[in-house]
Structures are given as C-alpha cells and as structure tokens.
Amino acid sequence: MEVTAQLAVTRLADGALVMTPGTRGQFEVVDAVGGGPLRHRMLHVDPDEVPGLAEALQGYPPVPSRWIDPAVAPAWVTPEGFGDVGSIVVTPLPGHGIPAGAIVLLRRADTGPFSEGEEATAREFAARSGLAMSAARMFAQQASITEVLMRELLPPSLQHVCGVEYAGGYRPAQDSERVGGDFYDVHSGVDGAEETLAVLGDVCGKGLEAAVLTGKIRSAVHALLPMADDHLRLLRLLNNALLSDDHARFVTLVLASVSRAGADVRLRLTCAGHPPPMIIRADGRVEDAATLGTLIGALPEVHASTWETRLAPGETCLLYTDGITEAQGGPLGREQFGEERLRRAAAECAGMPAEAVVERVQMLATEWVGRNAHDDMALLAVTAPRGRHLTAVGGSSRGRYTA
Numbered sequence: 001m002e003v004t005a006q007l008a009v010t011r012l013a014d015g016a017l018v019m020t021p022g023t024r025g026q027f028e029v030v031d032a033v034g035g036g037p038l039r040h041r042m043l044h045v046d047p048d049e050v051p052g053l054a055e056a057l058q059g060y061p062p063v064p065s066r067w068i069d070p071a072v073a074p075a076w077v078t079p080e081g082f083g084d085v086g087s088i089v090v091t092p093l094p095g096h097g098i099p100a101g102a103i104v105l106l107r108r109a110d111t112g113p114f115s116e117g118e119e120a121t122a123r124e125f126a127a128r129s130g131l132a133m134s135a136a137r138m139f140a141q142q143a144s145i146t147e148v149l150m151r152e153l154l155p156p157s158l159q160h161v162c163g164v165e166y167a168g169g170y171r172p173a174q175d176s177e178r179v180g181g182d183f184y185d186v187h188s189g190v191d192g193a194e195e196t197l198a199v200l201g202d203v204c205g206k207g208l209e210a211a212v213l214t215g216k217i218r219s220a221v222h223a224l225l226p227m228a229d230d231h232l233r234l235l236r237l238l239n240n241a242l243l244s245d246d247h248a249r250f251v252t253l254v255l256a257s258v259s260r261a262g263a264d265v266r267l268r269l270t271c272a273g274h275p276p277p278m279i280i281r282a283d284g285r286v287e288d289a290a291t292l293g294t295l296i297g298a299l300p301e302v303h304a305s306t307w308e309t310r311l312a313p314g315e316t317c318l319l320y321t322d323g324i325t326e327a328q329g330g331p332l333g334r335e336q337f338g339e340e341r342l343r344r345a346a347a348e349c350a351g352m353p354a355e356a357v358v359e360r361v362q363m364l365a366t367e368w369v370g371r372n373a374h375d376d377m378a379l380l381a382v383t384a385p386r387g388r389h390l391t392a393v394g395g396s397s398r399g400r401y402t403a
Helices: 002-011 053-057 116-153 207-223 231-243 338-348 354-369
Strands: 015-019 026-033 039-044 085-093 101-108 165-171 182-187 196-203 251-261 264-272 278-280 286-288 306-311 316-320 377-383 389-391 400-402
Touching: 002 015, 002 026, 002 101, 002 116, 053 085, 053 101, 085 116, 101 116, 116 207, 165 182, 165 354, 182 207, 182 377, 196 207, 196 316, 196 377, 207 231, 231 251, 231 264, 251 316, 264 377, 278 338, 286 338, 306 316, 316 354, 338 354, 354 377
Parallel strands: none
Antiparallel strands: 015 026, 015 101, 026 039, 085 101, 165 377, 182 196, 196 251, 251 264, 264 306, 278 286, 278 316, 316 377, 389 400
16 A cells, blocks of 8 residues: 555655545555655545545546546545645556555646546556555465464474473474474363373474374364373374375374373373384483384274383483484485484483473484485473472462472
C-alpha cells in the first residue's frame, strides 16, 4: 500500500489515498502527498461518501473524473496539508480473484483536471499495483500460516521434569530450513504419574515432507501416552497407525521411561530400529543400552526388547540420531564421525549437566562436518541431578528436584 501511494504521487497526482476492503466499517488507509510523508490509518468511514469508491472497492469499473464533484469529497479523503482539491479519480485495484482495494488520485485546484490519457494511465497503474498488493498480501498470509505450523513442528525447549534434567539439540539437514525428520519430546506422566516418557526419533527422509510425518508421529505418540507403561504395545499401535497411512516412509524410535528412585533415576529404554542410547557413568565409562527392535511403519509386526538401568547422580543417558554418527567430515571430508568418536566425546562429558553434554557433542559434530552436506542431527540427554533439593514450580504444582 505504501509503495502504491508513493509511486502515485511521484508520477500521477498531487495526492493519493489507497484503501483496502474493510470489515465492519473499518478500512485500512494509506495516503500521501507529493513531497510529504506517508500516513497509515485505520478509519471507520462510509466509502459511499466518495462517488464511485464503494463500487471500486468491490472491483467495479472506475467513475470518470468529470463525474465527481471535488466539493463533495469528505475531509478524510484529503491528505493532511493538501489544500483545495480540483480533480478526483477513483479507480479499483484488481487483485488475484478478489479486489485488492481502490485508489483515489487527487489534483490541486491550481493544477488542472485529469485528462482522458492520464485517467487511462491511472487505470493501468492501478491494475498492476492491485496485482502486486494482492500477491504481497497472499504471501504474507502464507508466511504467517507457515510460521504457525513451523512452531508446532520445532523441537520443544526442555528443562527439569519430575526431578530429572533434560536437554535437547537439533540441527536440520539444510541450514536454511528449520524443521526436518529428526525429533524429540518429553511427556509428563498421565494422571499425575511420576514416570515421564522421553522420545527421540528419526523419520526416513529430510526436509518439509519428513517434517510433516514427524508432526503426525509426535501427535500419535502423545495420544498413546496412556499406554506408555508398555513400550511394545505403544510401538505396535503406532506401527499400525503408520501402516494404514498413505505414505512410504518409516521411522526409528527410542522410548525412555524415566522416574526418580531416591537420589537415582530409573530408566526403561526401548529401541525400534534406532541406535541404542549411550549411558555415561560418573567414572567416565560409556555403556550401550542393550535394547534392539524393528523399524516402525515398515513391517506388519514389531518386535523390540526393553532394557532397564539406573543413573546415579551426575550420570547421563544420551539419545542420538544417526545424523551424528554418520556425519562425514574430518581432514579429508569423507570420514564418518562414527560411534567410537561419539563414545570418546561422551566419556569426556562425565559428570556434566544435561545441557553441557548436548552442547559439547553438538559442537564436536558440527566442527567435524564443517561445510559438508549432512543429515538431520538430534540429541537428547537425560541426567540424574547431583542434588535433591525440592523446589515449587509456579506455586501450585507438586514441585521438582533441582541440582
């Protein structure tokens, strides 16, 4: 709107008012005068006060300027400091399918009226401006919709939940994108249960298509939370849901049921076609979780084993996607980061808080990749805090343990 008004007063008229179709009598208006500032307003007015303006806002042909008496023009049409109006042209701004608005061009009384040629030029200008305004409005709406959907697909921010530290890190395959096929979530227990369900997954593929399936899977897992005490049952129900959907993608998952056991943290881990999590002990030892399982969404039957362990204060369970271990880089740019290198990095993180573990591993993987192409990368750390100080959350919840 601002550009249309500015261009109009630069070449076509002494003053211009651009108006978009209103709702409930409210109209968005931008006016300008040659050599003066733009003015953006929301007006509660009646467009019928200007001959032809109400029709122009509905996309009807323009009214010739000789049919409009400048003396009847209301004050809100005239830009501030414009002076006496000598001639008025009202023309529609056609858009993509629906009108984009209308433009009112003004000439001062001492300038002379608009000629037929100038009115024809004004109509051509309005036609092009209307299409540009309509396209800009459409792209702005699409950007707003995309932003809302993107917020729903982005990994959540994590914190202490039921006395356990959580931290996550995510890097999409393309730095220009914000979402992809890797994801993680931490779900509080159903009906006040102390056991929390942490989920990390990797959808086949990358980019927006993988992100759409990621959103479906995250929603499905959330709906299946009442079955979280039985990992195999949850995975089989999720597998059935994916097999019935019209797509050819599958997902690998790690489920981690987490609860406090005094100063320790109790873990139940189940992998479904996913690399097993690493357990970082306080003395620097790194263990692989002894759990295996089949892919989700690929086969009619799902088989998986669940492994249980405990984390002493300061110990961490690190869940990761293969985007970390398969990241290619190094001196020659073709060597994978690999599980052994990840294991050494994890051992260096012994005793660190969850957030520090994620930041350290993510930094090393990013340095290793450099500028090479890579897959989505996701990390989720579950750490047993070193202390057991119970603090209130929001003044009304059961509280949480903090280090």
